[in-house]
Amino acid sequence: MRYCPRPHALDPARRAAKVPRQAPAAGGWGSLPPAKLHFGPFTGIFRGMPTDQVTLDATDWAIIEELQRDARLPLTELGRRINLSASATTERLRRLEAAGVVTGYHAFIDPAKVGLPVLAVIRLKFPGSRHERLHDLLAQRREIIECLRVTGDDCYVIRAAASSMAHLERVVDELAALGSTTTSVVYGAPMPYRGVCGP
Amino acid sequence: MRYCPRPHALDPARRAAKVPRQAPAAGGWGSLPPAKLHFGPFTGIFRGMPTDQVTLDATDWAIIEELQRDARLPLTELGRRINLSASATTERLRRLEAAGVVTGYHAFIDPAKVGLPVLAVIRLKFPGSRHERLHDLLAQRREIIECLRVTGDDCYVIRAAASSMAHLERVVDELAALGSTTTSVVYGAPMPYRGVCGP
């Protein structure tokens, strides 16, 4: 097998080698493992059913907090910060990845900088159960960057990033064909996403 | 200076050392402070006013897409995938970081795995302008993992991760002291967060 540089357990190539049976890919981060329930940075990444809780000690939490802050931290430096040898740090992290505690490492992009300055939270209320059509739309419209199914009056909470209000309008119109929408444009974040933290 | 392993431009130590003077924010917002506007994975990380757009070519987008998928990808492997030498790839990425296109690299954690299986979207409606009290609460309650200010009936859209419904209730009660809340518990994500993509 080809040597995979800095090959964390979540690396697609490595996962393929180590996790023989992939569940059918269902949207979202292509590289993420199947059947995870995550509520990752910022909002949530739910996928499928919740899984069992993992017992973590203070060192595990230190690893989690460092990597939530900077996912590109080298393992040697991470080890230094948590007062653990590189080997032990690597093994801890490997276990956290294998247990599904760490679900991925992702770069964050400023949408405004790349031409998507209009961000919105769109709530969608369904009359019946045309969920398939929504799923199709989610897959196609890349302006939709997240969709959560929730309790309450609204069935779904959707996030979208658009290049203009006119662009957002087109996205909302497509959603409005499926159910009734309530759209809120985002001014800013008094509290931008921060990762989870220990007890 | 101490060698900094894999020291990307966003590394705190390196940022201080290498980016002496930020160019004054030019463009549409006049004298307003040059802040970050990100709508990162899952929800968005807005902070302050939007900044200027950056012109990106197909190679830049390839870098962005790869690192959104796996932030721990080595630069050599990234270069291989986009058909560029490691040096050129590094320089491209350095520019993207310096321009504020890439705002960070973050590990995603499965909240259910670490004892926070209850995720909720809480909308908060303010009667007046007791924003300071909200900001204090946001800073203190680590269950609140994001807060967006939005247009519409509700002033804020808040995300929270709690260990139980009783735990969530306590968080909601604290918010309800400031304004009227509407809470939706998250079932799952038909479309978990996926990063932005090019045109």
Added chain:
DNA sequence: AATGAAAGAAACCCAAC
């Protein structure tokens, strides 16, 4: 801007403690 070479550092594996 991209390339290629070279030095130092990091990732990895493994054995021993």
Added chain:
DNA sequence: GTTGGGTTTCTTTCATT
């Protein structure tokens, strides 16, 4: 968990184009 050795790969710098 730690240490240390040995190997491969990665990061960074710099000269070159």
